[in-house]
Amino acid sequence: MRLNTGFKIGAIILVFYTLIAGFLIEVPALDILNESIRNLFFHVTSWFAMIFLFIASFVYSIRHLSSGLEKHDLLAKVFAQVGIVFGIGGMLTGMLWAQFTWGRFWVPDPKLNGAAIAMLAYLAYIVLRNSLRDKMQRGRVSAVYNIFAFVMMVLFVFILPRMTDSLHPGNGGNPGFGGYDLDNTMKMVFYPSVIGWILLGLWISEVKIRLEQLTESES
Secondary structure, three states, X not given: OOOOHHHHHHHHHHHHHHHHHHHHOOOOOOOXXXXXXXXXXXXXXXXXXXXXXXXXXXXXXXXXHXXXXXXXXXXXHHHHHHHHHHHHHHHHHHHHHHHHHOOOOOOOOHHHHHHHHHHHHHHHHHHHHHHOOOHHHHHHHHHHHHHHHHHHHHHHHHHHHHHOOOOOOOOOOOOOHHHOOOOHHHHXXXXXXXXHHHHHHHHHHHHHHHHHHHHHHHO
């Protein structure tokens, strides 16, 4: 995987734009949320990047099962690893937001619990990979489990929280932010930040893939 210079410049511009504009623009004066709504530019966008990377990992796991190529297994592994980083970032920023809006870093909410289960499922993927020594066996077993982990993530993060009561916006009958308070000014930061975080995730993945390939060639 090789990203051209334009993608990298775009990632830098959009990420810095998010960091600067995210703290400086005017935001809606909302009850309870107040200035903490700025976390939308960092918390939600981290999850968008995570989902994109997990989808890429899921696709390459399927491709590895059909092709048996090591490069597909490598791409699946790296996308999952970087996705976990963004997922943990999303959880930490979400916990910070919860402290300001709900009064606690963690509440027994189905969305939060589902996210924790999804992260544990993907961390187990890394543990599973490290426990297998044979490359062919590791690739195939890990690919099967990675597909399972992706299904678990979709189930626990997107499906089950919508079927039960939830404090989280967009779940359990609560409207999403776009439905009532994501004004045009915030959209001018939110959508570019989603793209910027995804490009950053791809850039980190590219660097890690190249490092893995260098390490493999030297061994």
